[in-house]
Amino acid sequence: MxxxxxxxxxxxxxxxxxxxxxxxxxxxxxxxxxxxxxxxxxxxxxxxxxxxxxxxxxxxxxxxxxFLGPATVALGVPLYKHGERIREQLAAVLGGITAGAVASIVSTGLLLWALGGSRETILSALPKSVSSPIAVELARMTGGTPETSATLTVLTGLAGSMMGESLLKLLRIRGDLPIGIAIGTAAHGIGTSRLLRRSEAQGSYSGFAMAMNGIVTGVLYIPLIWWFGR
Incomplete structure (x- = not known):
């Protein structure tokens, strides 16, 4: 008690x-x-x-x-200030985000399948690179476990925020736009919040990537939702 x-x-x-x-x-x-x-x-x-x-x-x-809802909406302010750079390279940015979303889903599915993961575990893990509310709903619609999906999503964001920049540096990737898009696509809001504490430009690009990855992943999930929801 x-x-x-x-x-x-x-x-x-x-x-x-x-x-x-x-x-x-x-x-x-x-x-x-x-x-x-x-x-x-x-x-x-x-x-x-x-x-x-x-x-x-x-x-x-x-x-x-x-209170995280208003805080997330506030990401639109730095995005508005630095949006011109994204508009100038919109095709490349959207292509990179789409490639990242596909790579995340495919690599996660193949790795867990090779390790003998159950169908439920695989479906729970596939949307791990989008924000938790989206990941939870996608897992629920395809037959995964929402709680597992939420946990894996947070762990993915933490890992990406703590190790992502070091990996990008090792790969000699420089510049606010590439770093922001990479972290936002892979580590969603957790990675974005870390970038914002150091660079408003990187944080704004990361916030855009996080939002677009949610949309792209949702579209990519349409066949899965149809298949497993039959």
């Missing part, structure tokens, strides 16, 4: 904000560390060690999620 105030939405909300703020401080010392990874791990560890049920934390987490 937990204390009543643990079930107050302000508990989960405050815990998330405090640990994320601590993660921001820690990321200045360890540049590879994403604040979301720090805060997520901290919340899980605290709940396990104290025995506080996730159901008590969830109302506060849902309250915080509610």
């Amino acid at each position: 937990t204390a009543p105030w643990f079930r107050d939405p302000l508990f989960g909300f405050s815990l998330s904000v405090i640990l994320y703020s601590a993660g921001l401080i820690a990321s200045k010392r360890f540049r590879w560390l994403h604040p979301l990874f720090f805060s997520s791990a901290g919340i899980i560890l605290l709940l396990v060690l104290t025995g506080i049920p996730y159901e008590d934390y969830e109302p506060g987490g849902q309250l915080l999620t509610f």
Whole structure:
């Protein structure tokens, strides 16, 4: 039996904000560390060690999620400021995003199939490179597990945000536009938020790629939805 105030939405909300703020401080010392990874791990560890049920934390987490909607819409501001560069190379940008979406779906499906993954696991993992709300709905429509899809999507975003830039640097990929499009396509909102903290231009390009990847992946999923929904 937990204390009543643990079930107050302000508990989960405050815990998330405090640990994320601590993660921001820690990321200045360890540049590879994403604040979301720090805060997520901290919340899980605290709940396990104290025995506080996730159901008590969830109302506060849902309250915080509610405010993510306006925050996501706010990505349109830097995109508007840097949109001319995208318009100048729109065909190449859309081609890169489409290629990234196809590569993500095909490589994930083939890898899990080769490892003996179940049909449900494969369908849950295929949309891992789009934002969580889209991934969850696509997994549900094709017969995957929404909870698994949401988890894999977050892990993909964290991995992309923490390792993506180093990989691009290793491949000698330079420039705000290529970096932003690559991270946004592969690591959705989590990668975009990290880029925005350092470069408004990269963050705006990443936000565009994140949105377009959601649309492209949704279109690519139409045959899967039809096939598995018969």
